[in-house]
Amino acid sequence: MTASSGGERGNVYAADCPTRLLLDRIADKWTVLLLTTLSDGPMRFNALKRRIEGVSQKMLSQTLRQIERDGLVTRRVEPSVPVSVTYTITPLGQGLVQALRPMIDWAETRMSEVAVAQSAYDARSGEG
């Protein structure tokens, strides 16, 4: 093991550690997809819904509320004819997106290797 690689930094392993609680929240698929989408620029509720395939209104409003509370996005309501709600990423949220980028890059570049590993695993467990 390469000395202090992953263990003693803060204490993410304690269930009561606030960093762990935050990590539980940002290591969430809808949060990641929403933040990366919003890092492209402000977007309205239904635009987000159309952009991110498979997200339900429920999870969309719920996750948006959550990341708004965390200070990662701001919610602006324009009292126009059909009321228009725009979500904008904050500098704090932009910082998180930068931190998430390596993970997304990894998923994109290493995906094929993972697929190969999965096939090998399935073949192994198939034969016994």
Next chain:
Amino acid sequence: MTASSGGERGNVYAADCPTRLLLDRIADKWTVLLLTTLSDGPMRFNALKRRIEGVSQKMLSQTLRQIERDGLVTRRVEPSVPVSVTYTITPLGQGLVQALRPMIDWAETRMSEVAVAQSAYDARSGEG
């Protein structure tokens, strides 16, 4: 928006995109905690259970099975007296841990700012 920041890289927004499926899997709290723990060195089942507070045997074995299938860790069974099962991270898994590190660092350094934002939000929604 800073040109190609978050949108057109692959197409993580399509539900059928394999990268999105992989992202859904690695953006998971137990996966993140397990991989970072194992990046410190091989560890046995119950050692992992003791180290990561709050994880159930069920989720532990389930998540370990999953990341083993993904080629991120290897599972070695030693037929010793009480059978001993050791999990070791693979080079592929180590690469992912490196990619996850910025996210964890962000959580640790920006946590206080998030806490402030939450208090502000709660105060706002409380009064109005």
Next chain:
DNA sequence: CCTTGTGGTTACCAACGGGAACCAGGTGTG
């Protein structure tokens, strides 16, 4: 009047996750 669009909330139900019991197989103890 009904339909379309906005941004949600709510009811209902399936699926996921946690807790604890149970399992297998050998070891130590009385």
Next chain:
DNA sequence: CACACCTGGTTCCCGTTGGTAACCACAAGG
């Protein structure tokens, strides 16, 4: 020999979570 105990799981039960779809309010358009 019976019994509890260690290992690493799996299974059962149940509560919480998330998905589906309906409903809400409001205004424009036909």
